[in-house]
Amino acid sequence: MKKTIFLVALITVIGCSTPQETTPIPAEPTTAELLxxxxLLVTVGGCRDCHSPKIFNETGMHFDESRAFSGHPEGSSLPEIDKRALSPGYWVLFSGDLTAAVGPWGMTFARNLTPHETGIKGWSKEVFIKAMRTGQHMGIEKGRPIMPPMPWENQKELSDQDLTAIFTYLQSLKPIDNYVPEPIPASELL
Structure with a gap:
């Protein structure tokens, strides 16, 4: 069990890391070049790893392409939380499909990144960039922080053009109706 938790945590950290360098695109890229x-950035950045539900079969884990980037599945049941995960220095625990996480901050759920009302449909490019630069949900000053395990600290290092490309790609996805709950503070889980 401990080996499995370590392996899942290691895969998540590696998968959610952003590359140091990205392929350059023209100064004034076309929409096709941005897409x-x-x-590419979303793929190598591992965004789908947390923001897409999974299917498991005899060959292992696979992304559920019909729900790609829709976040933690609405109404899905989660196992009882191991309260030790809420203590600093203990393991961060993930749901079986890696769309929910529990740690000292509480419980968080991967957001719906599709252009649906329950996702990021109402977001502008400027809001998206500000959120990635500040670590504040929707870029709202003094709003709630973007919670772990989202590696926004890595994303803030990307250029505006890279973040624009990511936003453009996310806006091109199939909209999926999937309401994701707000984070639950550790104090409410104890």
Missing amino acids: EHGK
Whole structure:
């Protein structure tokens, strides 16, 4: 069990890391170039790892492409929380499909990144960039922080053009109706 938790945590950390360098695109890219670059950044950045439900079968784990980037599945049941995960220095625990996490901050759920009302449909490029730069949900000053395990600290290092490419790609996805709950503070889980 401990080996499995370690392996899941290691895969998540590696998968959610952003590359140090990205493929350059022209100074004034076309929409097609932005989409292609955004798809590359989202893929190598591992965004789908947490923001897409999974299917498990005899060959292992696979992304549920019908729900790609829709976040933690609405109404899905979660096992009882091991309260030790809420203590600093203990393991961060993930749901079986890696769309929910429990740690000293509480419980968080991967957001719906599709252009649906329950996702990021109402977001502008400027809001998206500000959120990635400040670590504040929707870029709202003094709003709630973007919670772990989202590696926004890595994303803030990307150029505006890279973040624009990611946003453009996310806006091109199929909208999926999937309401994701707000984070639950550790104090409410004890």
